[in-house]
Structure formats: C-alpha cells, structure tokens
Amino acid sequence: MCGIAGISGISSPGSIKAMVAAMHHRGPDDSGIHLDEGMALGMARLAVIDITSAGHQPMHNHDASVWIVYNGETYNFREERSVLEVKGHHFNSHSDTEVVLRMYEEYGDDFLLRMRGMFALAIYDKRRGSGRERLLLARDQLGIKPLLYCRSGKNFLCLRAEVHFGERPGRTSGGF
Secondary structure (H helix, E strand, O other), X not given: OOEEEEEEOOOOOHHHHHHXXXXXXXXXXXXXXXXXXXXXXXXXXOOOOOOOHHHOOOEEOOOOOEEEEEEEEEOOHHHHHHHHHHOOXXXXXXXXXXXXXXXXXXXXXXXXXXXXXXXXXXXXXXXXXXOOOEEEXXXXXXXXXXXXXXXXXXXXXXXXXXXOOOOOOOOOOOOO
C-alpha cells in the first residue's frame, strides 16, 4: 500500500520526516527520505515486488540526477524492463520502481503512455540545469492510487498519497 510524500521550498527535514512517520501504517517495511536544495521526497514502503534493500526509495538513477518515489503496481514492468535492457539500460534491482525510473529516462513524459497499472508517483529531475529543475507528479488514469497536492505561496508544494484533516505542512505544533 506504500505512501509517498514531498515538499519543495523547505530548509529543514522536520516536515518531511513527520510526513513519512505519519504514513508508517501504509508501509512498515522500509522508509526513506531524500533532501536536495529545498526539495524533499519521502517514502513509507510496503515491499511487495523486490523485498530486498535494492528496492529502497526514494530511488535514483546512476548519477543521482533523477529521483523517484512510487506507490503502486506496473503490470507490464517485466516487458518494459526487457525492452529497456535491449536499449542498453542496466538495473540494480528487480523492482517496478526502477523500471519506471528508467522508462522516464528513456521516453521522457511519454513513459506514462507505456505504463499499465495503478500508481501515484513523483519524479524530481535535476538534469535540466540552470535552475530549471522539475518535479513531475502523475497517477494512473482512473485515480486508483490517489495523489493529492497543494500550493501555498510561490515555492511551496506538498504531495501525499493521503491526507489527514487538521494537518498543514510547516505547522509549528501538532500535525506535521
């Protein structure tokens, strides 16, 4: 069932740590946080496909310029992995998350057209350079896996796979 979270425009890890802790019931097998220049991604993982530590999230590409948090199941990930291996991609895990990450690297936004399944994800892409980093949020077409987000001010974004009433990012007491 996993849980994903993210915040942009933060200066300390307190908010993302609290968000991941609040989602522990969604993914008791593992959790992880990635902080990078005001961007934070977090994950509470329920290990299903690759139960080893190689499936840990947030997951990144070979040079840590693209990061992903992913909740869901890609039904055609084995077929897509085979196609990507023929194209020269190498894999460090057996997880569908890594296949989705490599699909994004290979096909750009069109990777979503190739995915079959139920999912919610966030991809942080730093490759664009010159301060043009990108955060891509996506979910399956039917919304089976929910993805909620909000903007508050110019540079603040919060994303979650679930929301608890009364919580507000940046709140100094209670909530997260």
